[in-house]
Amino acid sequence: MIKRFLSLEWKQFRRASYFQKGIAIKILLFLAVLYFGGIAIFVGGAMFFGLKKIFPEIDPIVMVNNFLIYWILFELMIRYFMQQLPVMNIKPLMIIPIKRNTVIHYLLGKTMLSFFNFISPLFLLPFSIVLLFQGYPVANVILWFFALMSITMSINFLNFLINKSNTVFYGIAVMVIVIVALKYFNLFDVTEPVGKIFNGLYNQPYLAIIPLLIVVGLYKANFNFIRKGFYLDGAVSKKIKEVNATDLSWMDRFGSVAPFLKNDIKMITRNARPKQVVLMSFFFLFYGLFFFTQKVYIEEMPYLLGFASIFITGGFLLSFGQLVPSWDSEYYKLLMSQNIPYRQYLESKWYLMVFAVIVAFILSTPYLYFGMDIYLIIAAGALFNIGLNTFITLFGGALNRVPIELDTKAKAFSNTNGFNPTQLLIALPKLILPIIIFFIPYHFISFNAGLIALALSGVIGMVFKNFFLNKIEQVYQKGKYKTIAAFSEKK
Structure with missing residues (x-):
């Protein structure tokens, strides 16, 4: 047998x-x-x-x-x-x-x-x-x-x-x-x-x-x-569960992307797997304690502080964002059959990740205890996450075609922590790029030059937001039916 x-x-x-x-x-x-x-x-x-x-x-x-x-x-x-x-x-x-x-x-x-x-x-x-x-x-x-x-x-x-x-x-x-x-x-x-x-x-x-x-x-x-x-x-x-309605009318101010944002918020609050990921992203805030409390990183390897700053404000981006569009795999076919622009769908995911980075940056305020330089590098990392890492994450989603079962408690044989090698490959530039951007000006000029370069890279990414989203939309559109077919399979 x-x-x-x-x-x-x-x-x-x-x-x-x-x-x-x-x-x-x-x-x-x-x-x-x-x-x-x-x-x-x-x-x-x-x-x-x-x-x-x-x-x-x-x-x-x-x-x-x-x-x-x-x-x-x-x-x-x-x-x-x-x-x-x-x-x-x-x-x-x-x-x-x-x-x-x-x-x-x-x-x-x-x-x-x-x-x-x-x-x-x-x-x-x-x-x-x-x-x-x-x-x-x-x-x-x-x-x-x-x-x-x-x-x-x-x-x-x-x-x-x-x-x-x-x-x-x-x-x-x-x-x-x-x-x-x-x-x-x-x-x-x-x-x-x-x-x-x-x-x-x-x-x-x-x-x-x-x-x-x-x-x-x-x-x-x-x-x-x-x-x-x-x-x-x-x-x-x-199992039949009573669902409590949540008033999300305040999100209407986001215009055409508001329905998608509401859908994501409801998905996170009502399902086990997204809740677990959001909880895990919260613990990323404490990642800096490993680096900022060690003199070896501050005095001898300060270029790694840029790496740490990415984790502190990018926990949600790195954990939740890397699984876009797999979060919608259970109803992706229905979603794609609607008369809605693909751009709005992608832009809603971008806004969600940006909002999470901003919240994480605000929650990282206690890091001022370690000095203004540390807080500034966290701020530079937040700008990099908003301006570049969000787009890299969305681009990686076009290659991610592994479906997710949202309520992992419902089935004893669900793949609750499926590891997709594509996620690892896409994660490499998100982790290595900030180190390179910070290290080169830091090594040849000064620490402040590294800070400015890291922050400026994020600002440039935000300036070219429409350009990046248009290019990413083309990639998603090209692989749209392959994604639908992959999500329809039961692995």
Whole structure:
């Protein structure tokens, strides 16, 4: 039966319209995996000697164990925002004699083949091999590595629960915030006590059975969670909800784009997925605390401050904006059948992103605590986001043809965090361009020259707003029917 599932998925993947369209992106993504995978292997192999040189008085295995907790938290965060959860069209399978348990085991098995499950082995396997060549006990090293791989799989299944259950997500989020806050304010360092646990896994190899039992427990929890909703009536029935009308008449002042803006506001306030993204964009405001509190960035690498300023005011743009027009995928065909100019649709998205940048800039006022120079670079980053990043984001939307199911709570098998490689490619100029614009005048002239260049680039973008929107509209019009066809498919 598993073989048949694999055959069906391959046929669905090969016959879909996005297969041939995404060949170039798939090749680039594969090359990126090879590149970063090679770097991970090299770093893993050199990590022992690097730690030995930097901390000669501490055993490298002890140093790695002490900081594994931060790697685990980082991996959990990356998985939550980027890992694609298993998707399968289960409705046809519910009316034919196939055991539910078989389908669920197959879905959970797919998660074990995720690329994210191979990140830790790429680092830790070379490191473990070096340990063996350096004369460390074979059984200790092998079972320690086995325990860490079990922890990686535990994170994999825990991520599944986090994405499907708000209760689990908020619990983990609170725990992470508490750990970081205690460390930041020097109240309690979790490194040493947690490091003792990982050192215990190395010194007492038989304890490797504990992470394995955790994997089994989380697998069982996921299995039970999915099985509860694995019923035909649960998959096809719709819950009737009472919708409270919101007075958005004040938006009529925006003229012809007002209906689109109202539609976006209603979509955000009434659906789970947009709410999650808006909440995530709020946390981007705190990104500057990582840079502005470190002297190394202010004194030695100030050009990276421009990079930080983009995140502070561009959280909504980078998270919500990159998924335009996928937010409208469920009714995109109806939207495009109306007698409305495409330009108005795109301009409404632009106004929404601009409004979000302005709100984020106002909320960033407390950064004045770090000095006027810091606040000015945030202002320059806001102008860059409005004048250039908004247009780059809209242009990238023309290449984004991955549909989104808005209410992720409604279906247990929805792709709640689908990661589209196109988004990554389009995100690169949005992140690299401000660094280049700021660095060149900063390096050859002064810090203020970098500020002016970054702000001026945004102003120029706003001056040529109509030109950019017209060009972007042409791209959207050219791929209009391809987008409609892609959104009509069920992935």
